[in-house]
Amino acid sequence: MTYVMRPARPDDLEAMYEMAKLTGGGFTNLPANRPALEAKLARSAEAISRTSDELADDLFVLVLEDAETGAIRGTCQIFSRVGMSWPFYSYRITSHTAYSRELDRTFRNQSLQFVTDLEGSSEVGGLFLHPSARAGGLGLLLARSRYLFIAMHRARFADRLLAELRGIVDGHGNSPFWDGVAGRFFGMSFREADDFNALNGNQFIADLMPRHPIYTAMISDDARAAIGVPHESGRPAMRMLEDEGFAWENYIDIFDGGPTMTIRTDSVKTIAASQRATVDSVDPANGRKGIVATGHLADFRCCLSRIQANEDGSVAIEARARQALCVAADDSVCWATR
Template sequence: MSSPDRFIVRAARKDDLDQLYEMAKLTGGGFTNLPPDRAALTEKLERSDEAFSKTDGESANDLFLLALENTETGQVRGTAQIFAAVGKRWPFYSYRINTYSQYSQELDRTFSAQILSLTTDYEGASEVGGLFLHPGERAGGLGLLLARSRYLFIAGHRERFGDTVIAELRGVIDESGGSAFWDALAGKFFGMSFNEADEFNAKKGNQFIADLMPKHPIYMDMLPEAARQVIGKPHPSGRAAMRMLEKEGFHFNNYVDIFDGGPTMEAKIDEVKSVAESREARIACTDAQDGTRSLVATGTLKEFRCAYTDIVERGESEIAIPAETANTLSVKPGAQVRHVAR
């Protein structure tokens, strides 16, 4: 296995299509941000290229697609995505879990029930998503590098993003690729399986939800036990991602995905740990040894690059990094970078 220091996170390019497609086939379903469909991935890469190229104008539809590259082999081994603002071009739907209470004077009892209400409460929020690491690279902290690189990108382009950031975690999906939540609720109205709806959403967007989804609140007690058990629960493969989000300051605020019931995590962008604790500095020299293990990012928009390295602080706003890292990031003494301790 290659050293984690040999990996960088960079802007995805159109010529990454073939490698992204091969990775998309490994996601196992329920991963709408990385569909195993060449046309959909091509459109996503084009949209990302447009966002990276834009320096002004409306940011509502901006999608920034990042790629994890092994600099020794040139292979793309992971992806991560940032959406500047959801719900601006088309609605962004969630279910909000609420408690509804009623009192009976005759029985002298209060009855409480949990209900699911269809909302667009997250309109205008930024979103981090699409985090996928190749199964052969799930060691050495590369998932952490991918995840936190997004926050360094946000911090370096703060004006492009909102006040709140969300992350949707994939819900519980069974071995056959089905969802008990979907089958019990939305599947009753759409006449298609979870896999079919998931694929359609990935390729065509979710306007069909607005057309067909029931708008009235749903009493959770009326759902089958199998569906109730998975509401707000992440897929087993997403538990580590949920812990990473919690360490960054995200929390679950009773919003769940309308497809699989997975939890939506939220945070104030300026309170996200990697944003709040990141610092700008100038590279003083490239001879550092035995420093503080950190993430270092450089470049704006298409030139953005982020990697692990050891840094030595030289005063309040200068750092030293190893020569190897300088080569990986394509920086020289005098360059401005943003860093945060691992």
């Protein structure tokens, strides 16, 4: 069975909606709301159709398709520049140390600073793999296809890249971080706030959130324990980000307290290791497992394959990969192995 990544189309709406219903909430980039998903697909189609090659406020939605049946089994998103339509808010964790000579005691405290430090970055997010397809390295294909897309359209993306990981949310859709911090200022549940943000943006946060630092010693134990901790289902995604070189630099999501990972775009391992080559006409005799992509914007396609680099600068990829990518001998591809 062969799977291929491609840009989403408007007719993928129902498949996207069915996947969104499986997320369990707290997944802002994939809301279980048809109008919101339809708007995302329309925005992605607009970005795909834009011919000028510069950094703009684009959203690219990619989907994982079963090349044999056409079934959609995963999705991911790339935002070219956050903070354009509305501010991109984060909490930054800062530390404070005070010393009392009379008590001969040192006190160390942390506070949450309400910031927009990450505005202007590109963002990878919205990664979701259907439960029936969580095997065979498809999670890596979903994640790494975004980096080859960026490498192949580099002028459209910023020099810094971020990824927000979902924080702790319980089986009832409640967030201990939201309940202990922001929820006290808004009079709504985490689910209500998250749904409102997914549909309307987060300007309401700026309107109501206090601007002064929040000392973590003054919030509940449950809220404090959730700071910078990813949801259990997001731990594999965090490991994949760390494998690419992303690091947590004390930025967290203002809703659920999940960690925001960052990296310089050109330092992402898949981007740095990506190479261009022409396709050989034969299968690789040996080769290493990797990903290979072809096409520009609407024609972008990416799949897994064994890849063998030849001395003449060409690469041999598996016949099923050539078929899935619709490439033949001497066509150009972008590839990376690890």
